[in-house]
Amino acid sequence: xxxxxxxxxxxxxxxxxxxxxxxxxxxxxxxxxxxxxxxxxxxxxxxxxxxxxxxxxxxxxxxxxxxxxxxxxxxxxxxxxxxxxxxxxxxxxxxxxxxxxxxxxxxxxxxxxxxxxxxxxxxxxxxxxxxxxxxxxxxxxxxxxxxxxxxxxxxxxxxxxxxxxxxxxxxxxxxxxxxxxxxxxxxxxxxxxxxxxxxxxxxxxxxxxxxxxxxxxxxxxxxxxxxxxxxxxxxxxxxxxxxxxxxxxxxxxxxxxxxxxxxxxxxxxxxxxxxxxxxxxxxxxxxxxxxxxxxxxxxxxxxxxxxxxxxxxxxxxxxxxxxxxxxxxxxxxxxxxxxxxxxxxxxxxxxxxxxxxxxxxxxxxxxxxxxxxxxxxxxxxxxxxxxxxxxxxxxxxxxxxxxxxxxxxxxxxxxxxxxxxxxxxxxxxxxxxxxxxxxxxxxxxxxxxxxxxxxxxxxxxxxxxxxxxxxxxxxxxxxxxxxxxxxxxxxxxxxxxxxxxxxxxxxxxxxxxxxxxxxxxxxxxxxxxxxxxxxxxxxxxxx
Numbered sequence: 001x002x003x004x005x006x007x008x009x010x011x012x013x014x015x016x017x018x019x020x021x022x023x024x025x026x027x028x029x030x031x032x033x034x035x036x037x038x039x040x041x042x043x044x045x046x047x048x049x050x051x052x053x054x055x056x057x058x059x060x061x062x063x064x065x066x067x068x069x070x071x072x073x074x075x076x077x078x079x080x081x082x083x084x085x086x087x088x089x090x091x092x093x094x095x096x097x098x099x100x101x102x103x104x105x106x107x108x109x110x111x112x113x114x115x116x117x118x119x120x121x122x123x124x125x126x127x128x129x130x131x132x133x134x135x136x137x138x139x140x141x142x143x144x145x146x147x148x149x150x151x152x153x154x155x156x157x158x159x160x161x162x163x164x165x166x167x168x169x170x171x172x173x174x175x176x177x178x179x180x181x182x183x184x185x186x187x188x189x190x191x192x193x194x195x196x197x198x199x200x201x202x203x204x205x206x207x208x209x210x211x212x213x214x215x216x217x218x219x220x221x222x223x224x225x226x227x228x229x230x231x232x233x234x235x236x237x238x239x240x241x242x243x244x245x246x247x248x249x250x251x252x253x254x255x256x257x258x259x260x261x262x263x264x265x266x267x268x269x270x271x272x273x274x275x276x277x278x279x280x281x282x283x284x285x286x287x288x289x290x291x292x293x294x295x296x297x298x299x300x301x302x303x304x305x306x307x308x309x310x311x312x313x314x315x316x317x318x319x320x321x322x323x324x325x326x327x328x329x330x331x332x333x334x335x336x337x338x339x340x341x342x343x344x345x346x347x348x349x350x351x352x353x354x355x356x357x358x359x360x361x362x363x364x365x366x367x368x369x370x371x372x373x374x375x376x377x378x379x380x381x382x383x384x385x386x387x388x389x390x391x392x393x394x395x396x397x398x399x400x401x402x403x404x405x406x407x408x409x410x411x412x413x414x415x416x417x418x419x420x421x422x423x424x425x426x427x428x429x430x431x432x433x434x435x436x437x438x439x440x441x442x443x444x445x446x447x448x449x450x451x452x453x454x455x456x457x458x459x460x461x462x463x464x465x466x467x468x469x470x471x472x473x474x475x476x477x478x479x480x481x482x483x484x485x486x487x488x489x490x491x492x493x494x495x496x497x498x499x500x501x502x503x504x505x506x507x508x509x510x511x512x513x514x515x516x517x518x519x520x521x522x523x524x525x526x527x528x529x530x531x532x533x534x535x536x537x538x539x540x541x542x543x
Contacts, residue, residue: 003351004309007363009075009091010042012098012123014063021046024361027120027353029074031094033344035316035383037127037204037211038094042074045355049117058119070098072125076346078309079363090313092346095209096125097132097158106355118355127204128158129211130385133188137181139394141432141464143174147194150175151213154187160210165200168213174437176464178394185390192387194466199293201382206315219377223319223338224312228327232307236334237373239298239381243267246291249275250284257284261291280420299376301342302334306370314372316341339374342383346370393463397475401426401436402456409496410478412453414441425454425471427462437464439471483507495520 008029010021021044029042048058064070075093104120125131133155142150148168154177155161163169179185185193195202201214212218246261260271274291278284312320320339324330348366350358358364375381404411414423415438423441428434439462446452454460454471455478463472480501481493487507495501502519514531523543529536 001367001369002306002308003365003367005079005363005365006309006348006368007077007079007091009073009077009093010044011073012060012064013071013073014066015068017063019060019063022360022362024358024364026364027350029076029346029348031074031076031092031344031346033092033094033206033316034385035204035342036202036385037130038096039124039126039130040072040074040094040096041122041124042072043120043122045359046119046121047117047356047359048115048119060121061119064101064103064121070101070123070125072096072098072123074125076348089311092313092315092344094127094206097128098123098125099131100124120355129155129188129191132156132158133191134186136187137179138177138187139180140177141174141396141429141435141437142176143435143437144171145175146171147175148213150177151191160208162210162212164212164214166215167198168200172467174464174469175467176392176394176469178390178392178464178466180391180394183388183391185388189387190390192384193389195382196384196387199290199382202384204316206317217380217382218317219340221317221319223321223377225323225326226320227311228322228329230306230308230310230312231304233305234332234334235303237301237303239301241265241297242295244270244272246272246274246295248284248287248291249273251275251277252279254279255281259284259288261288261295263295263297265297279422293380296380298381299337299379301376301379302339302372302374304372304374306372309368309370310372314341314344316344319377320374338377340377340379341372342375343373345372390466392465393469395472396429396431396462396464398427398429398437398460398462400454400456400458400460401428404456405496407456409500410455410457411496412455414453427460427469427471429462437462437469439469442470444471444473 006023008023008026010026012019012021025046026042026044029040031040032038046058046060047056049056073093073095075091077091078089102122105116106118106120108115108117136154138154146169148163148165151161177190179187179190192202194200195213201217203212203214203218205212242263243266245263245266248259248261250257274287276284276287318341320341322328322332322335322339324335328335347369351365351367352358402411402413404413415426416423424438425441426436427439428436441453443450454474459475461472461475462469478493480498481491483489483491483505489505489507491503491505493501493503500521505516507514509531512532514529517528519526523541525542526539527537
């Protein structure tokens, strides 16, 4: 730790009203800036002496106690720049949203009625997506939209987000958000889970206060030279080396595949198998490409504990060069690489914690702990906060679509995809504006020996994943197929309607089984009935 004088710019905005706190009134602050976003806390004192002969009244109290959203803007600047710095440093500034708040009222015991002359406020805050998206749990269906479209539809007004991705904007037949809070996965978790699974990058742009989703980390920029005298302890960190190779396994019986993904540091016999099932060969190739991208050996990193406030502007994303000409040892093994800041932490405690110390002063002295984690510029590793993977599939009711014949005829239809030649049902989902999705045309209702497709308006239970769905089961009996309970019968009913059908039934007449086959076409009726002691064949035309 070290001491330095800092000028802090702190503003709390509540319901459009800005409350500016003088730098000297800030008694402590913590900032943890990561490549994916930030968190922090600040503690400050507000005087309340106007009703007791003083000049100041606490205008913040009522707004702070209210449940309204708080925007916290905190900037940190060193007052006395090091003479080695070529220019004044830009402040480290973040604008986040408030989370947990506390308030301590300091009553004065030496005065009558023990008035509260000072209040000590504390507020914790974080980047907007971490605050708001962690409370966002939508269950929603989107059709003919991209994942990017879905993120845009849910991001909210407080979040600025740009994209540089070749896959995120691809239109999908469906995108389903299954984020029931019962399962504990929020919209924030889903976005991080999706990017992690697809080797994407989630980054916070500190100068612009915005987020960016991209396919690869931004390696652009000009490196700044960090003075060796800024650093105290420098630790080289060597991340654990992956010792497993990988393999993508597709169980599709017409073309089962086992495609290895190798890497030089893998130990013999140690692997990570990714099991999938797809009739589309390109799906398997795409998964191999993805797992190849995800399997890499991380580069070494640096952990720097500073001995004074850095003489260059530092925040995640900044490139740094360590050079012998800038007072680094020429024998240091870290000089050859260009480094990127991945994490930057500042903890400050006012040297004098008294409520009236440095009151309303433009700056104050602080005991500081400042550390940074640096990664190599070309290291593809993406640090993400911990997340809870969403739960899929979600089960939703739907109604089968058939455009064969005229309603209300009970017909079935499958649709053949021109690109894949795969057959699918179309199913409407009444819960979400009768949007239509597709599900595989497969014998999910019984044996493959029975060709019994789901029919028009059949009520089905859909198992919906993030981007695909299937029919899990039928949910009701066809009206014409159901028999009365007292005959204890079973029936297979075929056809378009009660007057254009064939039915095979087995029922009981008392204790005697009766088998009946009946064909009906308008007035023409043909039946075969087998019961105790008789076989009856009837062909007739009803009047």
